[in-house]
Each structure stands twice: as C-alpha cells, then as structure tokens.
Amino acid sequence: MQAEIDVLTIGNAIVDVIAKVDDAFVQNNGLVKGSMNLIDEARAEALYASMGPAIEISGGSAGNTAAGVASFGGKAAYFGKVKADQLGGIYAHDMRAQGVRFESKAATDGPATARSFILVTPEGERTMNTYLGACVHLTVADVDEKIVSAAKVTYMEGYLWDKPEAKEAFKLAAKIARKAGRLTSITLSDSFCVERHRESFLELIRKDIDIVFANETEIKSLYLTQNFDGALQALRKDCEVAVVTRSALGSVVAHGEDVIVAPAIAVPHVVDVTGAGDLYAAGFLFGYTQGFGNARSAQLGSLAAAEVISHVGARPEVNLRDHAKEAGLL
Amino acid sequence: MQAEIDVLTIGNAIVDVIAKVDDAFVQNNGLVKGSMNLIDEARAEALYASMGPAIEISGGSAGNTAAGVASFGGKAAYFGKVKADQLGGIYAHDMRAQGVRFESKAATDGPATARSFILVTPEGERTMNTYLGACVHLTVADVDEKIVSAAKVTYMEGYLWDKPEAKEAFKLAAKIARKAGRLTSITLSDSFCVERHRESFLELIRKDIDIVFANETEIKSLYLTQNFDGALQALRKDCEVAVVTRSALGSVVAHGEDVIVAPAIAVPHVVDVTGAGDLYAAGFLFGYTQGFGNARSAQLGSLAAAEVISHVGARPEVNLRDHAKEAGLL
Numbered sequence: 001m002q003a004e005i006d007v008l009t010i011g012n013a014i015v016d017v018i019a020k021v022d023d024a025f026v027q028n029n030g031l032v033k034g035s036m037n038l039i040d041e042a043r044a045e046a047l048y049a050s051m052g053p054a055i056e057i058s059g060g061s062a063g064n065t066a067a068g069v070a071s072f073g074g075k076a077a078y079f080g081k082v083k084a085d086q087l088g089g090i091y092a093h094d095m096r097a098q099g100v101r102f103e104s105k106a107a108t109d110g111p112a113t114a115r116s117f118i119l120v121t122p123e124g125e126r127t128m129n130t131y132l133g134a135c136v137h138l139t140v141a142d143v144d145e146k147i148v149s150a151a152k153v154t155y156m157e158g159y160l161w162d163k164p165e166a167k168e169a170f171k172l173a174a175k176i177a178r179k180a181g182r183l184t185s186i187t188l189s190d191s192f193c194v195e196r197h198r199e200s201f202l203e204l205i206r207k208d209i210d211i212v213f214a215n216e217t218e219i220k221s222l223y224l225t226q227n228f229d230g231a232l233q234a235l236r237k238d239c240e241v242a243v244v245t246r247s248a249l250g251s252v253v254a255h256g257e258d259v260i261v262a263p264a265i266a267v268p269h270v271v272d273v274t275g276a277g278d279l280y281a282a283g284f285l286f287g288y289t290q291g292f293g294n295a296r297s298a299q300l301g302s303l304a305a306a307e308v309i310s311h312v313g314a315r316p317e318v319n320l321r322d323h324a325k326e327a328g329l330l
Numbered sequence: 331m332q333a334e335i336d337v338l339t340i341g342n343a344i345v346d347v348i349a350k351v352d353d354a355f356v357q358n359n360g361l362v363k364g365s366m367n368l369i370d371e372a373r374a375e376a377l378y379a380s381m382g383p384a385i386e387i388s389g390g391s392a393g394n395t396a397a398g399v400a401s402f403g404g405k406a407a408y409f410g411k412v413k414a415d416q417l418g419g420i421y422a423h424d425m426r427a428q429g430v431r432f433e434s435k436a437a438t439d440g441p442a443t444a445r446s447f448i449l450v451t452p453e454g455e456r457t458m459n460t461y462l463g464a465c466v467h468l469t470v471a472d473v474d475e476k477i478v479s480a481a482k483v484t485y486m487e488g489y490l491w492d493k494p495e496a497k498e499a500f501k502l503a504a505k506i507a508r509k510a511g512r513l514t515s516i517t518l519s520d521s522f523c524v525e526r527h528r529e530s531f532l533e534l535i536r537k538d539i540d541i542v543f544a545n546e547t548e549i550k551s552l553y554l555t556q557n558f559d560g561a562l563q564a565l566r567k568d569c570e571v572a573v574v575t576r577s578a579l580g581s582v583v584a585h586g587e588d589v590i591v592a593p594a595i596a597v598p599h600v601v602d603v604t605g606a607g608d609l610y611a612a613g614f615l616f617g618y619t620q621g622f623g624n625a626r627s628a629q630l631g632s633l634a635a636a637e638v639i640s641h642v643g644a645r646p647e648v649n650l651r652d653h654a655k656e657a658g659l660l
Contacts, residue, residue: 020647053397053424053645056386067383086416086442094383112416315383317350 003182005101006074006289007282008151010143010173011062012135012159012166013080013104014114015087016274018312019054021119026127033121036128036190038162044131047117056087057313058094059116061189062157064275064314068282068304070099071320074289077101077151079142079173083134087113094315103144107137124270124309132163139165140172148173149180152289153211155281158189161197174208185211187281188218195221202238211241211288213281219244241288243298245280251301253284253294262298265306275314279304283320300329333512335431336404336619337612338481340473340503341392342465342489342496343410343434344444345417346604348642349384351449356457363451366458366520368492374461377447386417387643388424389446391519392487394605394644398612398634400429401650404619407431407481409472409503413464417443424645433474437467454600454639462493469495470502478503479510482619483541485611488519491527504538515541517611518548525551532568541571541618543611549574571618573628575610581631583614583624592628595636605644609634613650630659 026033069076082088084106095102111133119127148154154177160166174184186209188194219231235242242254250263283304287297311317324330356363399406412418414436425432441463449457478484484507490496504514516539518524549561565572572584580593613634617627641647654660
C-alpha cells in the first residue's frame, strides 16, 4: 500500500507561554538555565503569577515537527491531546491551519490544555517549565491504526515516556508501524528525559526504532560517557539511522556504513532557541521521506532550525518550501 | 488630594490573534487593507477557520496605552471587561504583570473574552477584525469612582462608543474626572469610528474632554474636510490640547497658543503597525503627567511608537523607561 502520509508525529500537545526574562529571574525561581522542568498546577500558577507579560504560541516538540514538515509541503499528521478549552481550540486551529492532519479528540474533562512557560534570557536560551495538563489523557485509544499504517515514518518524542499511558500509546504506534512495514523514529527530547528513561529507551531503540534523533548531550547521557565519538559509535550499532545535532557545529548522520557531516547555518542574531531540534527533525524527515538522501535531508534540517531560532516561538514563520527553494535545496 | 495614578485608561479588553497573510487573503475575504472591522461570532469563527497559524498577545487600544505608561514607569490603571475564561485570564495576567492596576471584575456568563483577528500583510500594515464578545458587559458599574478621582488623566478610546452601555460608562468616567478636577482624554480610534459617532464625539470633546488624540485621517473625518490645517485649527478651538499623529511625518501638539511639531523616529524595518497610536499616546501621557511639557512628551510618544512597530504585537517588548533613558529623554 502506498503511504498517504509522509510523517506522523506523536507528542505532548502544549501551548507555549513565552516571556523574556533576565538571568536574575531564572535564578530567583530556582531554575537551571536551559533546562526543561515538569511542573504541577500549583507551581504553574505561582510561576505564571510572577512572570511578566507573555505571548501564546502553539508548541509541543513533535507538534512543532509536524508543523515544519507541512510547511515544507510534506504530508504530515499529528496525535496529541488537548482539552476542549480555549487553548485547546487554538492548538487545534494552528495545527490544521498549517495543513497538518490532526484528529485527536479533545478531552472534555480533567485538567486544562498543557502549557509550557518558556523563559527566554537575553542570549536566546530558553528555560522551559511544562505543566502537562490534558496530555495525561493521551492513551492507546488515540492511536489510529489506519493513520499509523499510512505514514512513511512515525516519529515520537521521548517526553511521552513521562506519563505511563502515553508511553503505552507510543509503544503501540511503533508496533503498528513496524507491522505495516513503515519506519519508526524517536527524538530523545532532553538529557534529563534520557536520564529518567535510559534503560527503556535503549531497549526500545534496539528493538523498535529505525531513526533516532538526539543532540550531543543526550547521546552522551544515553551511553553514560563524556566521549562524543564513543557515544555516536554505540548509537550507530543500535539503530539504522542515527541523526545527531551539535548546535553551531552542525549535525552528523550515520546510516549504516555512511557518515555525513552537515554544517549548521549561521544566524545573525539568535532570538530564541526553542524548537531548533524539532525543526531540524522536520527538515530531515521531510527530505528523507522524499528520498533526498542523508546529506540533503540534513541540510534541510539545518535550514529549518536556523529559521526557527531567528524569532520568538517554535513554529516556522515563513513557508519553509519557498525558503528551501531560495536556498537551492528544492 | 494628590493623584495616586498618573493615567487611567478605559477600553475594550481584547486579545489579539495575529497572523501573517498575503494581500490575496485580505482581498479574498472582502476586507479593506488597514481597516478595523467589527464582526459577529459567526464571522469570527469563519475567519479564524480560514486563517493560518497565529500567535496570541494581549491587546486592546487603551489596554496597550496603559501597558505603555507602566513600561515607562508611570502609575497606570485600566478598566476593561474580559470573561472568566482562559483568554480572560491571560489578559488580566499580562496587564498586572506589566504593573498596571486592573481590577475590573471578569464576566461569568455571556460571550467569551474579545478577540481581534489581526492580519498583517508583508509591508507591516494590519487589517483588524474584532469580535467584541465580553466587552459588551462593560457598564457604569465598572467605573470605580475612587480610581477615576485618583488619576491625573482618564483616557478613553472612541471604540467604546460602539456599545451603548460602554458609552455610558465612558461618559460617567468623564463626569467623575471633571468633578474631581482631573483631566480627561480621548482617542478618536479610527476614521470609521469617527464616521459612526461624529456628532456625539464633537459634542463630547467640546464639553468634557481636555486632551484629544487623533491621526490625520480621523480629524479630517471629524470636521468633514480634506484640509489638514483646517481640521487642526478647528480641533484647537474645541479642546485644550490637540495631539495629532501623522505616521512618518511625526506629530503635532497644539496647546493653547503653542504649537509644536515632533519628528517621527525612523524604524529600519516596520514589522507590524498595530499599536503605533496607542503607544504614542502612552509616551505622551506619561511625559505630560510627569510635567515634562509638550515637546518632550511628544518625543516620548514617538519613541514608544517606533518601538512597537518594529515587532509583532501591540505591547512594548522592551522596558520603555530604560529605552527612553538610552535615548536621553529621561
């Protein structure tokens, strides 16, 4: 059966609440700059009350990736759970308006749509404080077998493993994709996420995942080493395609015997790094599912990452297809 | 009694839903570029469904002005009506987080918090489509006599006259301010707003308003003339202080016998003109209430307007007090 969808992504559906802060605010709130913290409702309320004015933009790691794939002109779908509240409506609108197929049913009770309070310090670094809210309701019931079977790649965020039911949904989707002869992919999401789930991530990757996305810190954490090359070689043995991003150093794609290194694209002024990894994955997966090969796919990833860090918010502000054409990549 | 508040503003409390669009989208939706359209709920839903992904930022003309005054370090207060829903919570947070005193009670029933769908075309022009929602609930009951009496200036947006009850609230606030020996101020808001309320605006200005803010098009509409100088001379006779903005031509302040002309501040790249007039008023009123005189107050207005049109959204992104210090105005 021909695939109707290029990339299906599954993740926590989160609205980003973004405020610029100074370093003192991060410190005074006991936060580590650049970290992603899971917070409960009381902490969410307290933090919001102490934050300055903010802007709201749809986000969520895998959601950003789906939006990126669609912006490149790829056929994208998304599974994620919002509540049937105003922020949930905004999330669904933004996804569909970007051309992403998004049919996950909104929860009608329980906690509100998830929010991540993203504090952006002057150099563009982001410190995330995520209240998962309605994401807890993402379960195996949301895994639409028809859609998974119709997608060339099913891509899932490691963050899903923080909730047991979402983890089961993730595993089920991987199983269905494999059975349908499709590809599976994961992003390790965050080095502390890797720390929380190291053993089960390794088991999953070895058994059920074709394409792994990670950054340098995450693969070092996965294999408990400070040696980048050691970690990369270990990952190469554990999966078919290892895609590792290294910020300004660009990215490395190891696919069987082949290893390619793609440079990062310089950005005159980094405004907000949120979404850099998500959009890199979008560019790579779009290229990969079009059969462009690893080098060009990695270049598309770098292009999309460079665009998203040059402005506030983790979704592309320009049409990435046009942008890639201008850059001579399409 | 000494004033505890520099500037109280009263207006429609609106969350801006901002999307970049091309000229064709504006045309295909039967809209006139640069216009402000009042829309009903059905039209709001249809327009939102056809729009691309958006970002949400608190807005509302007089709300933007209050935020600007507070960002300059002035003591600001705001009356405006949201519903007790998620967008209403965001609106209240953004206002208070900016340091604005905002105690208007949220409506617990009736329509949702107001939204303005703002379509920004490539040159930075904005076409606004406003669903007033909960703003209909702003009534005389929301006019807190103590706060009005404690404010050096009570500033109100002409848009309030589109709803009969809000208009009554406006009139009551002006009456209380006058009785307390305070100043009253209005912005004419929009030339079509002037068209809808020309006679009653004129009557109000002549009887109850000290400081009038308007742009060139609005005063021409008010006095039914195409001659700018003719309109300006007419306005000078009708109020104590006439403050007229002329986009790139800067602004004119006519105060009794004195007329000063302040240049606009050039912006390298205009991103989104939403809020330019609101922030000009913020800078002027902050300066005026500090006793800085018309010329310096107008320069503060130009500074704030230049900041807000250099990015998406109608609230300042930088601390305007620091910004004014850097420019040597404080």
